[in-house]
Amino acid sequence: MTRFVLWLSSGFIFILKKLSGVNITISGEVPAGPVLFLANHFTRFETFVVPYVLFSKYRCIARSLADETLFVGWLGKYMRLAGSISNKNEARDCIIVDDFLTAKADWIIYPEGHMVKNKRISFENNAFCIHTALREGPVHTGAAVLALKAQIVRQRAALLQDEERVKRFCATHHITKEAMESSGDLQIVPLSITYFPIRPGKNRLLLWLDRYLNLRGTRFFEELEIEINLLMDANMHLHFAKPILLKKYIKQYLHKHPGNLEDEGYADELIDTMRSSLTNTIMEKVYGNLQINFDHIFILSLVTMPTTKVCPSYLKTLIYKNARQLRNIKGLNLHPELKDELFKLILDKEYAPFVSAVKLAQMQQIFYIDSEGDYLFDKNLLQKHYDFNKIRVKNTLQVILNEIYWHKEIVAVAKKNSHFTERALREDNFLHLQRREWVLYEEEYRHYHDRAPSHDSVGAPRIYFDAKNKTGLVFSHGYMAAPAEADEMAAYLFSKGINVYLLRLRGHGSDPKALLHVSADDWELDFERAFTAMRQVCEKVYIGGFSTGGLLALLHAARYDVEGVIAINSALKLNDLKVSYVVPTLHAFNEMINYLHLKGIKEWVENHSENPAINYPRHPLASIAMMERVMTRTEKAVENITDPILIIQGEQDPVVNPLSAELIYKSVDTSCKKLLLLPRKNHTIIRGEGAEEVFEAIFTFMTVDSCLQA
Numbered sequence: 001m002t003r004f005v006l007w008l009s010s011g012f013i014f015i016l017k018k019l020s021g022v023n024i025t026i027s028g029e030v031p032a033g034p035v036l037f038l039a040n041h042f043t044r045f046e047t048f049v050v051p052y053v054l055f056s057k058y059r060c061i062a063r064s065l066a067d068e069t070l071f072v073g074w075l076g077k078y079m080r081l082a083g084s085i086s087n088k089n090e091a092r093d094c095i096i097v098d099d100f101l102t103a104k105a106d107w108i109i110y111p112e113g114h115m116v117k118n119k120r121i122s123f124e125n126n127a128f129c130i131h132t133a134l135r136e137g138p139v140h141t142g143a144a145v146l147a148l149k150a151q152i153v154r155q156r157a158a159l160l161q162d163e164e165r166v167k168r169f170c171a172t173h174h175i176t177k178e179a180m181e182s183s184g185d186l187q188i189v190p191l192s193i194t195y196f197p198i199r200p201g202k203n204r205l206l207l208w209l210d211r212y213l214n215l216r217g218t219r220f221f222e223e224l225e226i227e228i229n230l231l232m233d234a235n236m237h238l239h240f241a242k243p244i245l246l247k248k249y250i251k252q253y254l255h256k257h258p259g260n261l262e263d264e265g266y267a268d269e270l271i272d273t274m275r276s277s278l279t280n281t282i283m284e285k286v287y288g289n290l291q292i293n294f295d296h297i298f299i300l301s302l303v304t305m306p307t308t309k310v311c312p313s314y315l316k317t318l319i320y321k322n323a324r325q326l327r328n329i330k331g332l333n334l335h336p337e338l339k340d341e342l343f344k345l346i347l348d349k350e351y352a353p354f355v356s357a358v359k360l361a362q363m364q365q366i367f368y369i370d371s372e373g374d375y376l377f378d379k380n381l382l383q384k385h386y387d388f389n390k391i392r393v394k395n396t397l398q399v400i401l402n403e404i405y406w407h408k409e410i411v412a413v414a415k416k417n418s419h420f421t422e423r424a425l426r427e428d429n430f431l432h433l434q435r436r437e438w439v440l441y442e443e444e445y446r447h448y449h450d451r452a453p454s455h456d457s458v459g460a461p462r463i464y465f466d467a468k469n470k471t472g473l474v475f476s477h478g479y480m481a482a483p484a485e486a487d488e489m490a491a492y493l494f495s496k497g498i499n500v501y502l503l504r505l506r507g508h509g510s511d512p513k514a515l516l517h518v519s520a521d522d523w524e525l526d527f528e529r530a531f532t533a534m535r536q537v538c539e540k541v542y543i544g545g546f547s548t549g550g551l552l553a554l555l556h557a558a559r560y561d562v563e564g565v566i567a568i569n570s571a572l573k574l575n576d577l578k579v580s581y582v583v584p585t586l587h588a589f590n591e592m593i594n595y596l597h598l599k600g601i602k603e604w605v606e607n608h609s610e611n612p613a614i615n616y617p618r619h620p621l622a623s624i625a626m627m628e629r630v631m632t633r634t635e636k637a638v639e640n641i642t643d644p645i646l647i648i649q650g651e652q653d654p655v656v657n658p659l660s661a662e663l664i665y666k667s668v669d670t671s672c673k674k675l676l677l678l679p680r681k682n683h684t685i686i687r688g689e690g691a692e693e694v695f696e697a698i699f700t701f702m703t704v705d706s707c708l709q710a
Contacts, residue, residue: 024049027333028240028289030058031187034103035243036147037062038282039191040290041110042119046193047084050108053238063099064108065092093146100150100186101157108191109143111279118391119402121287127276128283128406133388139283141275148271148278151186151246152261187243188278190285194237196293196335197356198400200393239333241285249278290403292410293335294353297323299401300411302361302377304418311374314422316345316354317536321417321425324432329409341436343525343532347560361397426536427467433533437461437526441504448511458484458614459509461530462502464494465537471563471702472499472538474530476549478569478684479627480607480616482509486546489686492695498702499538503530505549507623512604512616515623520630527552531560542702544646546686547571547656548627551634554664557645558637564644564672566698569653569683572635572660610684638664644672646701648694650680674701 039050047066054060063083083105085092099105112130120131127138250261253274259266301318323338323345337353344351361367361377368376382401386394404410420428441460445453453460459482465472473493477485483502490500505526507518527543534541544566545553551572557565605624609615645668649661658677665675676697678685685694 023235024053025235025237026053026057026240027237028242030054030060030189030240031243032184033060033106034100034150034184034186035060035062035106036100036143036186036188037106037108037191037240038111038143038188038286039108039193040286041112041115042117042193042195043115046110049236050191050193050238051083054106054108060106061104062106062108065110067114093149096146097150097153100147101154103184109146111140111143111283113140117388117399119399121402121406123406126280128280128287138276139279141279144275144278144282145271147186147188147246148250148274151250152267152270154185155247155250156262185245185247187245188282189243190241190282190289192237192239192241192286192289192291192333194239194291194293194403195234196237196291197234197295197353198392198396199233199356199360200396237291237335239289239291241289244278244282249274287406288331289333291333291335292326292338292404294323294337295357295397295400296404297326297338297414298354298357299397300404300414301418302367303379303382303401304411304414305377306418308377308379309370309374310377311422314425315375317422317425317429318417318420319354320345321420321429322414324429325413325417326410329413332410341433341529341532343528346532346535347528349561357397364395364397366397430533430536433529433536434461434463437504437529440506441509444506444514445510448513453510457509458482459504460484461504462487462490462500464490464500464502466494466497466499467537469497469499470538471497471540472501472534472542473566473698473702474501474503474527474534474541474543474553475566476503476505476527476530476545476552477508478545478547478549480508480609480619481546481611482614484509484614485611485684486686488691489695489698492692493699493702496699496703498699499534501530501534503527505552508616512619515616515626516620518623518626520626520633523548523552523626523630524555527556531556542566544568544698545570547683548630551630554634554641555630555637557643558640562643564646564701565641566646566648566701567661567664568648568686568694569650569656570634570647570660570664571656572631572663610682611687635663638667639669641668642670644701645670646674646676646698648676648678648685648697650683650685651677652679652681653683654681655683 037050037054039046047064051062051064054062061083063085065087066084068086068088085095089095096107099107114132114134116130116132118132122129122131129136129138250270253270254261257270257273259270261267261270297319301315301322305318320342323342326332326334326338345354358367358375362369366378366381368378370376382395382398384395392399417425438461442452445457445459462483475486475490477483483504486500486502490502493500503526505518505523507515507522527545531541531543540563542564543553543556543562544550546568547570550567550570553565554567554570556562603621604618605621606618607616609617645664647661647664649656649658651658661675661677665673678690678693680690685691
């Protein structure tokens with residue numbers, strides 16, 4: 001019956017997920033039973049969702065303990081059919097132990113004892129403690145006791161040799177010898193449940209329920225306000241930690257304190273000695289594996305700042321520094337967003353997680369924006385006392401902060417960073433991003449060579465930087481080339497007082513085979529990294545690129561505010577018909593051939609370069625498709641460019657059709673634009689003879705009012 005009810009529940013929750021948009025993600029693995037899952041407890045519907053996840057994904061039947069108040073009416077009948085029992089059930093311990101011995105069912109227990117709505121936890125006197133209106137003190141150790149009892153009974157059974165004793169044992173525990181022998185040793189899996197984002201507020205379903213049930217002002221209404229929003233708008237993340245093997249745990253105790261497990265006194269002493277340490281080991285994994293997200297870092301950055309007034313750019317810079325340093329703390333379960341470099345936080349004024357967190361802080365009146373656009377943060381209001389049943393609605397950011405504030409290492413990082421000035425933070429972030437790009441280059445280079453690259457190799461990213469310079473240029477090389485391609489231009493501009501960052505697109509400057517393992521998305525990310533770095537240290541930042549690099553600059557100008565964008569011989573149209581039309585066709589054909597496990601008709605294309613010391617002599621067909629993808633994306637995006645733009649094109653370029661320059665010029669949505677056509681027969685016009693004319697045009701564009709050049 002339990003399996004059938006869980007199957008029906010799975011179907012119901014699946015439909016509910018589709019209708020509501022709730023998103024459940026999972027990390028970690030679930031071992032074969034018997035398993036005791038110990039989890040943190042924040043919402044009522046965890047009682048339904050966790051068994052559903054275990055059954056639908058792992059075909060695992062998991063029963064649970066639930067609050068006595070839930071066992072009323074149709075809900076109580078459903079829960080009993082689903083295998084749940086009341087925490088007041090006098091036979092609960094025997095039921096749970098017997099299930100572990102037979103592996104008939106796994107169990108989910110919430111050792112906190114009730115919903116910890118304020119998420120306020122601490123580690124005091126060698127124990128994890130909760131602090132709620134219902135109870136203050138250490139997490140309950142009862143689940144650990146049950147687990148130890150079950151495993152001790154199992155190990156006793158394994159030692160039985162006499163047939164009569166085996167029969168008596170089986171009769172006592174209502175199990176068969178076969179069932180006992182087929183079940184394995186008990187394992188405990190710490191389960192961490194995290195929600196993001198947590199946002200209070202009325203929703204249509206809640207208002208509909210209130211209209212017919214008149215719930216407003218009740219504790220149940222508050223619970224629904226948070227929990228329906230979580231159900232409809234948040235991600236629920238379940239992390240299953242590495243299992244704790246009870247047999248191994250007991251073995252370690254036996255090694256230190258030799259004794260006989262069949263001796264009841266010895267067994268009781270073992271349980272009393274180990275219950276607290278085992279519980280703390282479990283809860284450290286439960287709390288330590290809660291998924292840290294943007295909201296955690298947002299509120300932690302605010303509360304550790306020494307001032308209550310801060311400009312938005314400083315707060316973003318501090319959040320970025322804190323977020324990237326979390327990756328240095330071993331074992332943290334980071335939200336995917338924090339595993340990335342969070343470039344959009346720095347670059348995008350409307351970065352959604354930041355805007356949402358600011359709105360929440362304003363709504364709960366702990367955060368104000370003054371007439372100058374600066375943020376005023378009221379720490380006292382954040383710490384204001386609210387009724388325990390209303391805190392999730394009234395003081396949501398405090399609840400979010402409580403979830404990680406017990407973690408001393410995370411808090412120490414934030415407190416240390418809060419003492420840096422904005423300039424110091426920016427300079428540190430700038431250096432970090434440089435190091436990150438170098439590490440990516442070195443790792444790629446070492447993969448194809450038996451040595452590390454030198455800092456003056458053609459593929460090495462280059463930074464021409466002086467802190468006195470207020471203006472910077474982020475510039476990308478073209479396809480099959482490397483940063484050295486733009487050395488002459490960078491040296492010229494730097495001599496004129498302009499900082500220049502020559503980034504490297506992954507797959508370039510190491511070995512042609514590297515192009516097989518990169519994508520257009522990687523190249524866009526490489527450009528974004530360099531752009532973020534220059535934004536940290538320059539007041540004005542221009543972006544540009546040569547050929548394919550120019551397309552990447554155009555893509556980024558369509559997304560972010562820049563002082564201006566420079567596109568040199570950037571190809572929306574190519575003169576080489578083989579590249580424009582045949583290559584994408586060949587790539588599609590190759591993909592079909594590879595799918596059939598046969599050899600493609602052509603995998604590599606020879607390249608007769610104007611700069612053989614810099615450019616690859618050949619390149620894989622598949623990577624040309626990536627260049628074509630960049631062209632397609634740029635063609636769709638150029639109409640969104642509203643910043644000043646300089647387009648430079650060689651009139652007789654053998655690779656790029658000059659119509660590309662005219663197409664870009666006509667498509668951009670700005671009056672601050674200039675098209676410079678030069679009588680050049682070569683493609684690489686940023687090196688060698690005649691290149692200085694290009695450099696002078698770029699310098700003029702960056703130092704004279706760009707609109708005057710239109």
